[in-house]
Amino acid sequence: MVLNKKLKNKIGLFDHLYTASLGDYQVIYNPFSYKGQLVLAKNIYLALKDILGKKLTYGRSIILFADRFPELNKNDIKDIFDNLFKYDLISEEGKKNYFHYDPNVSKKQLVFWIDITNQCNFKCTYCFVDRKKEIIDPDTFRKLLSRLIKLRRRYRFTKLVFIFSGGEPLMYFSTLKKIAAEIDIFQKKTENKIAIEKKIITNASLLTDDIAIFLKQNKINTNISLDGIGRYNDLTRKFIYGRKPTYPLIKRGIEIARKHNILSHITATITAKNIEHLPDFASYLLKQKIKFQFQFYKEVNQHCHEKPVKIDEKTSASYLRAIKTVYRMYGEMDQKNETANPLNDKYQPMFISEQGCAAGNMEFTITPDCQIKVCPASEVKIPYDKTEDFIRDIKKINAPFTDYSVDTHPICKKCLWRYLCKGGCRLEMLKYDKLRSIPPRCYIFKKMLPLAIKLEAKRIINTNIISLAKT
Structure with missing residues (x-):
């Protein structure tokens, strides 16, 4: 008070x-x-x-x-x-x-995506990864961690989050195990003064009971990519060879992850091919009590071969119906607002930021050849061992990316919703030289955010947790 x-x-x-x-x-x-x-x-x-x-x-x-x-x-x-x-x-x-500013959002945390490999057994139509035959070398990664220890005093971070990604990281599970072991050794060298969190993003098609047991024992939270039920997933998430559907194997992987209690959440990429399916998909995941997040496909480089969603009345209506489905089922299931968050791609309700994602600020990517990037989809990288401070220098050469903010955007800075919309994907805006244009999904955010606020308010009223009763 x-x-x-x-x-x-x-x-x-x-x-x-x-x-x-x-x-x-x-x-x-x-x-x-x-x-x-x-x-x-x-x-x-x-x-x-x-x-x-x-x-x-x-x-x-x-x-x-x-x-x-x-x-x-x-x-x-x-x-x-x-x-x-x-x-x-x-x-x-x-x-x-x-x-x-939210004081609970720690600026003493750094996040590193670790691309175990650029290879994948899938060939998703919207994937931004250049599928070169590259695999991370544990010995080189160990040297990178040693360099990171030296940067601790300068950046004063107290927590590191490592996200195993790719490509498909489970294609080289033995290498992933070695990388995870190097992280554990690194933590011991710091006398456990740095908190460590480990995650993995996978298509789950290669997940087995043995792998799941390893992930659980090593406290690696699992995020599985799935774009819909059955054919709606298979329209975009395809095997690299052949026409066999990917959905059955992903579903099996999800079941294994749930059996071993390692599933963090499902991430679905919204494209023109599945947006009309979102209400049914959200309903299915909620009934299964699976946490999820929906994120719009962004055409960030030349490796993406999917067309962006055309934001109009029809596609917006599908997305808004999905949000209504979420809140309707909250009421029916009498559960807290924690299974999904329709407001954005973070799990904090109404998470706000003046710069959108943390890429290039508190979040970086380690490539299979152990170079540093500001974003997994960026193509600009520097060797970790050719500079005294790879964090400072990767920021410097990506200044247009790291400096982009809704407070400086000529259109966004006038918008009521700018800290929630966040001005769109910075990499996407840079690629198409739209730093002074309306962000691609501005229209849908202006419809979605007021709706979500009112739906949450109705949930508060209906669940009788309103703090100020009518007099």
């Missing part, structure tokens, strides 16, 4: 807030904050809007509000104003709305 606000401070509602009427209630949300939405009884909201619009002192505002609602006691009134501060809705002394 906010206990020590000065009674003499003038207060008002922040500018650039989103509000929507829901029957007897009103949802109010600050899209510049990570705190989420507040649901108020409509009569309370209207009174607050009127009183706070006068820009009076904190003490005077409380007195006026108490006069309008004599049936409320002091604690009720205090809770109402504390909630307004808690959800970053109150401005003091005329302060303009600003990006409210």
